[in-house]
Amino acid sequence: MRIAVGGMSHETNTFTYLKTSLEDFQIAEGDAMLEIPEAVRNTSLQGIIETLKANDVEIVPTLYARTLPSGTIERDAYENMKGRLLEGLANGGDLDAVVLAMHGSMFVEDVGDADGDLLESIRNIVGPNIPIICALDLHGTITEKMVSNANAFVGYRTAPHIDTKDTGEKAAKLALMALSNSLELSMSWVSIPMLVSGEQSETKSRPTSDIVAQLRHMPSTGGDIISSSIFLGFPWADVPYNCVSSIVVTAKEATAAGEREAKRLAQLIWDKRHEFTFTTEAYSLEKCLDIAENETSRPVIIADGGDNPTAGASEDLTNALEVMIKKEVKHALFAVVVDKLAYEKCVAARAGSYVDLKLGRVNPTEEPALPLAVRAYVESIGIGKGIPSAVIRIDDIRAIITTTRTDVYDPEFLTDLGLDPMDYKVIVVKSGYLSPAYTALTKRPMLALTPGDTNLLLESIPYKVTPRPIHPLDKDFDWEPKVQ
Numbered sequence: 001m002r003i004a005v006g007g008m009s010h011e012t013n014t015f016t017y018l019k020t021s022l023e024d025f026q027i028a029e030g031d032a033m034l035e036i037p038e039a040v041r042n043t044s045l046q047g048i049i050e051t052l053k054a055n056d057v058e059i060v061p062t063l064y065a066r067t068l069p070s071g072t073i074e075r076d077a078y079e080n081m082k083g084r085l086l087e088g089l090a091n092g093g094d095l096d097a098v099v100l101a102m103h104g105s106m107f108v109e110d111v112g113d114a115d116g117d118l119l120e121s122i123r124n125i126v127g128p129n130i131p132i133i134c135a136l137d138l139h140g141t142i143t144e145k146m147v148s149n150a151n152a153f154v155g156y157r158t159a160p161h162i163d164t165k166d167t168g169e170k171a172a173k174l175a176l177m178a179l180s181n182s183l184e185l186s187m188s189w190v191s192i193p194m195l196v197s198g199e200q201s202e203t204k205s206r207p208t209s210d211i212v213a214q215l216r217h218m219p220s221t222g223g224d225i226i227s228s229s230i231f232l233g234f235p236w237a238d239v240p241y242n243c244v245s246s247i248v249v250t251a252k253e254a255t256a257a258g259e260r261e262a263k264r265l266a267q268l269i270w271d272k273r274h275e276f277t278f279t280t281e282a283y284s285l286e287k288c289l290d291i292a293e294n295e296t297s298r299p300v301i302i303a304d305g306g307d308n309p310t311a312g313a314s315e316d317l318t319n320a321l322e323v324m325i326k327k328e329v330k331h332a333l334f335a336v337v338v339d340k341l342a343y344e345k346c347v348a349a350r351a352g353s354y355v356d357l358k359l360g361r362v363n364p365t366e367e368p369a370l371p372l373a374v375r376a377y378v379e380s381i382g383i384g385k386g387i388p389s390a391v392i393r394i395d396d397i398r399a400i401i402t403t404t405r406t407d408v409y410d411p412e413f414l415t416d417l418g419l420d421p422m423d424y425k426v427i428v429v430k431s432g433y434l435s436p437a438y439t440a441l442t443k444r445p446m447l448a449l450t451p452g453d454t455n456l457l458l459e460s461i462p463y464k465v466t467p468r469p470i471h472p473l474d475k476d477f478d479w480e481p482k483v484q
């Protein structure tokens, strides 16, 4: 049995001014992919490769590319990676199936829906009879082109995502099961007119926990459902196909059962639409800081929700830091602002001296979004999780300046820089919902509703091409599930 693997995984924020170029991607190509290099580690592709290896499948590796969520991908970058992936496929000889690891919300300039475009090109190479099976992110935005050019989608069921490898394993096992039983797969999809943020749909909280509990994957007894998934979409992209989706995979003969189940799941999500509220306490930053001041446990960790790099924001906003300085917050840490020039000024000034900086941008809703002028003490220069960084101090607030964007996901980033999170009364991090490791550090996580590329107040985002009506931008309209 010969199965090709690969994929391109990107969550594209169309609101940020930063474009995503080829250099931004981690790429694994050809046989190197099978050794699980850094680009593949902890992705669904790792689960796919390990499962196929364990089942003695001859793997045909093509190309896999991923990067941190960021802005629209440059056309040339996409065409370059796509060309290499398709070449690997075209040179791969006879295949029994293709199993891919994708996100499902990838947007490319002049192309638009790049997941659909890539799947269509792959279908054109392998022909109509080879099953194409994809592991996708829970935040995928499903399109007609994606569905019509693939045979099965299997989505993550956790947010924060802790089942990435498991999802790859499920996708690979589904492919093996279909091949060994000569099953022709069918996918039923219902597109639901809803926008929901990840911060309103963490899977440990209701209503998402209730919905996920009803999903199935290769049940051993009864029924025609092979696999069911929901996809919550990605609200920080203004695209004409924004939606939340239910997807059900069945054998071709059982399509009617798949359609019934996809409609049932979609209706369930729609009926609960008003229950998708913030799963963490969410207020203005000023209010979060006031609460933190009176909180006895430490540290209080506040997410600067409008500038969340894990949803593609630029991570160079300093409006939250400005508020902290004005409020004279004590024992505080601000992590992080990306500003290479300011970092270089700190290096030139050296640790132990004062420096005048113009930091990041203050307010993205104002044109121009001016930098924040501060006089700061350079406390240290270091490397946090591989990223050159400077720690500065302004009054009783420490702030970390980095040279590149980073997901503030692992507190090791702080300890690498000699900062102990327990030393602080309040830590403001560039994040949406906190990562499991940051959640473990605090008894009082909060979301600050700050401006930026990942504005959590979806109703205030100036969408232009998103289809209407759509919940929650439009109120009280009728909708009934129908299979696309």
Ligand SMILES: [Zn+2]
Binding pocket: 137, 138, 139, 161
């Ligand atoms: Zn996601």
